[in-house]
Each structure stands twice: as C-alpha cells, then as structure tokens.
Amino acid sequence: MSYDLSQLGWDDAVASSFRPYDRPDTVAGRVLRADRGISTVLTAAGLTRAGLGGNALLEAARDPSLLPCAGDWAVLRNWPDRRVTLELVLPRRTTLIRRTADKDSSGQVLAANMDTVAVVEPIFPEPSDARVERLLALAWESGADPVLVLTKSDTAGDPEAVARQLGELAPGVPVIPVSVHRGTGLRDLCELVTPGRTLALLGRSGAGKSTLANALAGAPVMPVQAIRDADGKGRHTTAYRNLITIPGGGCVLDTPGIRGVGLLDTGSGLDRAFADVVELAARCRFDDCRHESEPGCAVQDALADGTLPPRRLASWRKLRREVAVESRRRSVRLATAPRRRQH
Numbered sequence: 115m116s117y118d119l120s121q122l123g124w125d126d127a128v129a130s131s132f133r134p135y136d137r138p139d140t141v142a143g144r145v146l147r148a149d150r151g152i153s154t155v156l157t158a159a160g161l162t163r164a165g166l167g168g169n170a171l172l173e174a175a176r177d178p179s180l181l182p183c184a185g186d187w188a189v190l191r192n193w194p195d196r197r198v199t200l201e202l203v204l205p206r207r208t209t210l211i212r213r214t215a216d217k218d219s220s221g222q223v224l225a226a227n228m229d230t231v232a233v234v235e236p237i238f239p240e241p242s243d244a245r246v247e248r249l250l251a252l253a254w255e256s257g258a259d260p261v262l263v264l265t266k267s268d269t270a271g272d273p274e275a276v277a278r279q280l281g282e283l284a285p286g287v288p289v290i291p292v293s294v295h296r297g298t299g300l301r302d303l304c305e306l307v308t309p310g311r312t313l314a315l316l317g318r319s320g321a322g323k324s325t326l327a328n329a330l331a332g333a334p335v336m337p338v339q340a341i342r343d344a345d346g347k348g349r350h351t352t353a354y355r356n357l358i359t360i361p362g363g364g365c366v367l368d369t370p371g372i373r374g375v376g377l378l379d380t381g382s383g384l385d386r387a388f389a390d391v392v393e394l395a396a397r398c399r400f401d402d403c404r405h406e407s408e409p410g411c412a413v414q415d416a417l418a419d420g421t422l423p424p425r426r427l428a429s430w431r432k433l434r435r436e437v438a439v440e441s442r443r444r445s446v447r448l449a450t451a452p453r454r455r456q457h
C-alpha cells in the first residue's frame with residue numbers, strides 16, 4: 115500500500131525539515147495517535163506503530179512537550195530486526211498547548227500542525243461565554259486560524275441569534291452553527307478539510323466533537339459514546355487524541371474532551387481573543403491606564419455607552435491575571451531549576 119502524504123499536509127517546508135534525517139533506514143510520517151510511548155504513524159508505505167527511540171527519549175527528558183502527539187510529523191527508523199522507532203518530532207508549525215496542573219511541566223500538547231482550530235461549543239445545554247473566550251485564546255495562541263463551531267444547532271429555536279450573540283465574544287472569528295442530526299452547516303466545515311489541510315476540534319466533553327469528526331469523515335470512524343473492551347468493561351473513547359484522515363484528502367484532529375484548560379499564554383493568544391478590548395485600551399490617554407477611573411479612558415467610555423459589556427472586561431482581566439501568575443511562576447521555576455551541563 116502506498117499513501118500520498120501531501121493529502122495529509124506534507125509540503126516543501128516539512129520535506130526540507132526532514133531532509134537532514136533522510137537516510138536509507140529512515141522514513142517520515144504523520145502521527146495519527148500517540149499512546150504511552152507507542153505512536154501510530156502514517157507513512158507513504160502505510161500505517162505503522164513505533165516505540166520511542168533513544169533520541170526521542172532524550173529530547174522528551176529535556177522537554178516533555180517534545181513527546182510525539184497527534185498531528186506531528188516525525189522521523190521513523192527501521193531497524194534490521196524489523197523494529198520501528200520514532201526518533202524525532204519535526205518542528206511544529208502550530209501547537210495547541212495547555213497548562214497542566216503538574217508544576218514542572220511545560221504544558222500538555224493537545225494537537226500539532228493544524229491549519230484551523232475549531233472551538234466546539236454546544237448550543238444545548240447553554241453555551242458558556244467564559245469557556246468560549248478561554249478556548250479561543252488557546253486557539254489563537256496555537257498559531258492556527260480559529261473558528262467557532264456551535265454544535266447541536268437543531269436544539270435552538272434561532273441558532274443564528276445565538277451565533278450572533280457568541281460572535282461578540284469572538285472578534286475576527288467565523289462562527290459556524292452546525293447540526294449533524296439535521297446535516298446543516300457541515301459544508302462550511304468541509305471547506306476547512308480540503309486535501310493537505312488539518313482541522314483540530316477543541317471543546318468540552320459532550321460538545322459533539324466525535325459526532326462532528328464522524329460526519330466530516332462520512333463514515334463512523336470513531337465510536338461516539340463508550341466502546342466495550344474484550345473484558346466487557348466500558349472504556350471511554352476520548353482519553354486519546356486522534357488524527358483522522360478524510361477520504362478525498364485533509365484531516366481532522368479530535369482532542370480529548372477537556373474539563374478545564376489553563377492558558378499557557380506566552381504572548382498574543384489572549385490579546386487576539388480580546389482584540390476588541392485591546393483596541394479600546396490602545397486609545398486610552400495614558401499608556402499605563404488601568405481602565406479604572408483615569409481620565410480619557412476609552413475602556414471606561416465604552417462601558418458607559420454600552421458598547422463594551424462589563425462581563426467582557428471582567429473576563430479579560432481574569433484571564434490576564436491568570437496568565438501573569440503563571441508566567442511569574444514559570445520564571446521562578448526556570449531561575450531555580452538545576453542547570454544542565456554546568457561545566
């Protein structure tokens with residue numbers, strides 16, 4: 115079997131990052147799934163499973179975020195005894211990464227090398243403004259283009275009205291109401307999974323991500339609810355992340371249903387998610403305006419004339435505080451971490 119990797123997004127940039135490692139015993143592939151050290155990888159020769167090679171283990175010890183994850187392009191090595199190891203994760207073009215509770219961790223990579231991140235929020239039960247804002251910041255931070263997908267639109271009397279309302283939390287982001295049950299809105303999403311393009315789905319458990327991935331694939335490739343193990347115990351399907359190849363080209367990356375996401379904002383994600391507030395703040399008279407009671411505060415003016423909802427300002431402040439606390443913690447950690455190779 116031979117597979118055309120350009121369908122999966124293999125292009126000149128990936129090819130040139132692979133070139134230095136291109137040897138008779140190596141091959142490049144895209145990670146469909148990474149599960150406790152075993153990666154399922156699609157190469158031009160077909161599907162293969164690879165354990166972590168020595169080099170990949172070393173890299174991961176240095177920085178756990180360099181462990182392979184779904185969506186990665188990787189260098190595989192074929193050994194004479196037919197073993198296959200994953201030796202290196204090629205540089206990621208975009209990365210969805212969240213802060214983990216683990217203090218030493220540099221964050222958990224949820225998905226890599228996607229072109230678009232769909233923040234998936236269900237219309238029923240009630241969509242959460244705060245979750246949408248947080249996930250959009252994470253999506254912007256990834257470097258990919260965000261879209262906001264409102265699932266189960268069949269449950270709303272007027273899904274367009276809900277879309278307009280949530281659209282206010284998503285400046286510059288297309289909002290797409292979708293109902294898989296009715297088959298509406300899917301065409302807009304299909305345009306994001308044309309050959310070579312990857313769409314990642316990000317949302318809470320039950321948001322309808324798997325249902326959406328199945329609909330985009332046109333065939334049930336992923337069990338929606340629970341599947342049964344051989345021993346009869348129920349196992350939930352979304353503990354892992356999966357890259358699904360779409361017949362006709364393109365891929366969908368389903369991330370696990372996440373309960374809480376900590377932001378690991380290093381710069382622009384939050385600013386872009388709150389572009390409306392940032393733009394107002396840039397118009398304040400003082401550069402260091404705290405938008406409280408300073409004269410000439412454009413943010414306070416917008417609150418007063420009703421163009422900026424107070425809730426929106428409050429969530430911006432809350433997320434900024436969270437990110438500031440986290441980056442302080444990170445810099446303390448870096449300063450106190452034992453140096454490697456001191457001599």
Ligand SMILES: Nc1nc2c(ncn2[C@@H]2O[C@H](COP(=O)(O)OP(=O)(O)OP(=O)(O)O)[C@@H](O)[C@H]2O)c(=O)[nH]1
Pocket residue numbers: 265266267268269292293294295296317318319320321322323324325326338339351352369370371372
């Ligand atoms: N009414 C309606 N229900 C839907 C639609 N899409 C999904 N659902 C239901 O929503 C529930 C959750 O869907 P899933 O696709 O399993 O959600 P998920 O986001 O993959 O959840 P996790 O696997 O836990 O991350 C299921 O019971 C679906 O049948 C839709 O378009 N309309």
Ligand SMILES: [Zn+2]
Pocket residue numbers: 395398399403404405406408410411412413414
């Ligand atoms: Zn101000």
